[in-house]
Amino acid sequence: MKRGLENIRVVLCRTSHPGNIGAAARAMKTMGLSRLHLVSPKYFPHSDATARASGAEDILDQAVVSATLDQALEGTVLAVAVTARRRDLSHEVHDPRETAGMLLGEAESGEVALVFGTEMSGLTTEEVGKCTLISTIPANPVYSSLNLASAVQIMAYELWTANAPEKNSVREGELATFEEIEHFYRHLEETMIRTGFLDPEEPKRLMQRMRRLFSRSRLEKNEINILRGILSSLENGARHV
Amino acid sequence: MKRGLENIRVVLCRTSHPGNIGAAARAMKTMGLSRLHLVSPKYFPHSDATARASGAEDILDQAVVSATLDQALEGTVLAVAVTARRRDLSHEVHDPRETAGMLLGEAESGEVALVFGTEMSGLTTEEVGKCTLISTIPANPVYSSLNLASAVQIMAYELWTANAPEKNSVREGELATFEEIEHFYRHLEETMIRTGFLDPEEPKRLMQRMRRLFSRSRLEKNEINILRGILSSLENGARHV
Incomplete structure (x- = not known):
């Protein structure tokens, strides 16, 4: 997956202030x-x-300068x-998060670019x-x-976050599979029906809300195990009390 | 909901370069x-x-300067x-997205702060x-x-994104408050202890995992009600079966 970021170009058009080029390079390198x-x-x-x-001079040294976009x-x-x-609506407009996903998807097999205009x-x-398309922060x-380098920073941050789920403090374990999640929902639904909380005749979108x-939260395997363990222990409690 | 952002302070500690204060003010105002x-x-x-x-001088004019954190x-x-x-692990560590959710949840009823250190x-x-807790980008x-203003920009962007649910297709209902969420966790913990699933002598980080x-997923009010309803119905089931 890391390969993806290497195929992403940041293109700055007609930048007025060279300080912004340096700040953009720094923003890029952090991500x-x-x-x-x-x-x-x-x-x-x-x-x-x-x-x-400020430590990202290597990005400046390797920068490619061209006359035209x-x-x-x-x-x-x-x-x-x-x-x-x-x-006008000739282009699709996406937010940075969606854009990051699209860029990384394409970057696995080809070269892609994020294009920024002048400061003013x-x-x-x-x-x-x-x-090809527009992204609006x-x-x-x-x-x-937004300052030019700040815009670069946000887009780069979304790319890094999307590209490194394992680096994200949120994600600790392996994601549960579709089947595991469906088993959990069935288990939850059966339990709620058994206790009378969910009336199958009048379900009131309860399961849709739980889904x-x-x-x-994008459930992980160990979380599914815990949730199903809780449901089982409650059922056993119900039988044994 | 927009009210939440007004209760959020950005605190910059012992900033060396005044330019960074201005850039941080600009980053704040954009979000x-x-x-x-x-x-x-x-x-x-x-x-x-x-x-x-650069247009965010009003933020600087209203800035509160103090001697101590x-x-x-x-x-x-x-x-x-x-x-x-x-x-060391004395604090919970959260990523910016989680942090934004927690800050906005609290900011509905009280004042909250994002605290940044020096550039070096x-x-x-x-x-x-x-x-209270740590957030790491x-x-x-x-x-x-990361440049100081860039860090402010990312945190502010996550707050703005999380606070603009009309732009986000996922969010339907009102977010639960900190107290409502804590009540749910207490209810869950008590239920798990009662069924024997959670051994208070050897809790195995079960509650941390559930938190x-x-x-x-950033719980909504109606979701808390459903979750607590499920727990109550299971307890009643346990008594009546």
Whole structure:
């Protein structure tokens, strides 16, 4: 899976402030991204870029500078325009989490790109037109002015999180399979029917609600075992008391 | 629900570079946060802070400067230390997504805080000790050096995303409060002890595992009611069978 991040380019178009290029490189490196493309940056290389990179100078050293977005996108199979502005509906719009999933899926077999515009005005309509789809970072509608490196940081964070579920403190154990989860739901339903909590004649969407709750938490194998153990112990309690 | 964000303080401890204070204010404002607390900043106010705030000067104007972290945390019911360093296991560690859910749950009824350390060395052990739990942003283990404002941006983004359920297809009902969730855990624990599934002499982290599971799904009020209803019906079943 880690291979995926290596196939992801971050493309910065016509960046005005070299400090932002350095800060973007740092944001990339913290989340395992390394391939920076700069489309006609105003100043690069520049001491401000190096200063703000703060340990991510290797990303700047390997950055590819090109004159046009076309050149930066050469060889890619998917290019995502990151933009806050509303466009006409010629492109699909996705949030960063969805975008991360799509990019990683494609990056397993090909080169993909995340494309960012200038600090002041973002991407032009023409630049967006060269991309496959749009990603918009949800933000405060009365002040959605994310710093360029902050936008890179959020997208990179979503990529890292999506790509490294094992690194995520939340995930400790192996995920349960579909069959294991269905067994648990059946066990839960039978138990609720037996105690009279669930009336099969008038189920009131109880099981749908339970499915919605547990599907949000993405159950692990050991959690299924514990939950089923609790149900069994309650049934045994019911028999023995 | 939007009210939650107003009860969330961002506390920056002993910040060295005023530019980072401005950038943090900007990051906050993009995600609807407004309450900045500064614990003995090296320089503040400062032209670098104003320059980097870039439209979020109102956050700087309203910032509360205090001499100690204790003062900045006065009146809060939950304080989260954001730190990358591994600590001993005196605190629960959560990722930003879980943390956002917990903070918003608490922020519905009280004041909460996200606490960030210095650019170079983060929070001291003493500062972490004043917080309720730890949140760690998942990052590249060989280079996890997030810029301070970037860390603020990620946490704020997770809060905004979690707080905008209308944008999220998953969320249907009102979130349960901290107290409601704690009552459920107590109910679950008592039931498991009664049936013998949980041995209070050898609890085997059963309750921690259940807390981890349910905190991932961010329980809603009606779900708590159903879960507690199931537990009650099983107990009644146990008495009546």
